[in-house]
Amino acid sequence: MTQSATKSTPSTTSPTMPNLAPYPARGSYADGFEPVARTFARQLERGEEIGAGFTVYRKGECVVDLWGGLADVETQRPWERDTRVVLFSVTKGFVAMALHLLVSRGQLKWDAPVESYWPGFGRDGKEGMTVATLLGHRGGLAGLDTALTMEDVTDPSRAEILLGALESQKPAWEVGKEQGYHAITFGMYARELFERICPGEDLGEFLRRELLEPLGSDVYLGTPEAFDDGIATLYPPAKPARVVKMLTNAITQRASTEARVLQQFIRPGSVMRRAFLNPQIPGDDVTVYNQVPARRAVLGWASATGSAHGVARAYLPFAQKGKFEDTRYLKAHTLRPAYRRLGWSENDLVLQKPIGWSHGFCKEERHLFSPNPESFGHPGMGGALGWADPVEELTIGYAMNLMDWRVRSPRALALCRALYDAPALVEG
Template structure:
């Protein structure tokens, strides 16, 4: 049996069992899970290995790429700035980023960026990984192009562009990159080991992504106008340039503890671990519905809030209405339940095929066990 390390309150023993099951069954190589309740950790567990050869044990401080779970970190930065009155979510993006007004984008609002309804799911010409690592180029191209549909009317998942669009608004408002703002205003105060880019000193702690199965495409039909053409591969995350760049839709690094610790702020109505980063109203702004219907890119129904997925009829494993979530390519998952005051995170290094939405059995097993501990499973 795989050794499981860390701490787990007796009430949440099924969460430990869920992690042990995926490691012992070969579904995971290395992974971590965490549950925060009322801003405090009640589960902090890890096990397995940080490398595909299974020679390097997953440690307490091991971190890995969480892919699109990174979007929740970028979104939280924007919610904080809005709560402070430094920007308005319903204001035109061009108020803060004047160049963005070109090509018929003058009425696109900040909340449209966060809710994937801005009509900019990709660049007009596919970008290379080197281009993605060039912030000025990536954002300038987005500022010049036309939206592919009427902004604010329907969602089309902004898989890569989301981080540049939201991140550039953050940079224009506060004069700091979104990664710097996150480090100084979110991760730092919370003591959370989550980063939007890595320094060389952090490289030794990284568990490289392992590609067990190539992820399957989303079910359903992608609309031609929304068809993404900029492609990345899991192996791109192994590169030094990728790690040093800020690609704040997909290139965040953390573990379950740090992921759940940050989103515990949202679950706690703006406060966690004795630190208040948002007012209660500011936290609940994440629940404002931006889109509810078939997503043009993913081809499945999605109910989207301000930077997060929301509870819906399609997600039966989320029992409480005021719940935010997002998952990452290959399996990582974070949920912030404002009704229960609970955040749950699952982070792993072995990617597997997935079904949208919240469809990976490893993360859903952890989540279901956490809710059973609260008597909601």
């Protein structure tokens, strides 16, 4: 930062806005955003959510702050404004933020070879690969040949195992010629790159000190014990039900993204399987990421926790040319590349859909989270979302505990559509 920021923590009460959320939602919203509040309340009422939060900032002001439902079904613990949950790949957006901070400070160049910062990277076909290629999911490193366990990636004493796997990995395709979502390895490579540039610096602590705490965001990458009691329980779709839904979708909607994903998943050795199935997860239980060992670890692909409000606040300077209130966090010109599609594929080898990235940030199809192509951020498995729109100066945070089985959650999409259809945006 070029100027010191006031460090604060968001309160557990909603900002003063004139309109109370409709039942059964809680919170409030500004004039002109009623469609968002009604959509959120309807999803709760219909049982489409167990517990969730949805927050929107516009031009630095909170205009939507909603939450409701249950953080835990068994105890009936309610979802509060500050309820946190593991955010899965929304984490990648925070890692991208850290790297953008380094670029703004002149410590990292996107077009530099990764090996110029991390000499051990430059071997086995990775020689000359640029930082932009690696972070754009075009390096052919979506999977690792070395079989890993969760202990290998969460236990610091096993760090050399992971490092060896990363450095010895050969690209699965000609570098830069194809795009395949590095669902897990993105965070592994990005974290190691960060630590090579900033020796002795913890990525999670860097994010807290330089960005999240000054912004009043409750997001943590490497969540302290003090927050354990406030973590919401994750509810992924039951495996038999998920399989039935995917098979039914594959039969009735053969051209859908989910149908193509299933076709790739059942193919032994496919890029898609390699991208998601290493490290091995006991029982294919994704809730392992919401358990203490994973939450404590700095897993740059999945382990960040936070509330919807905290996610929205983290993106504030990214929607306002690097500045929020009186503090400049990044030089404005360093964010311009994120506004463009630096990489794009009409059919990503892993996600089986049109998608792109710009230096670690996701660039989605215009009909999904935002109609503005300049917008960017990162969604997470199950539906969570962190997003910034520099055109409307919007930031969006969505967190929930009932995970969806589809590549993009219909609930998140409905909330985003309601936001852009709201009179406050439509009428200017």
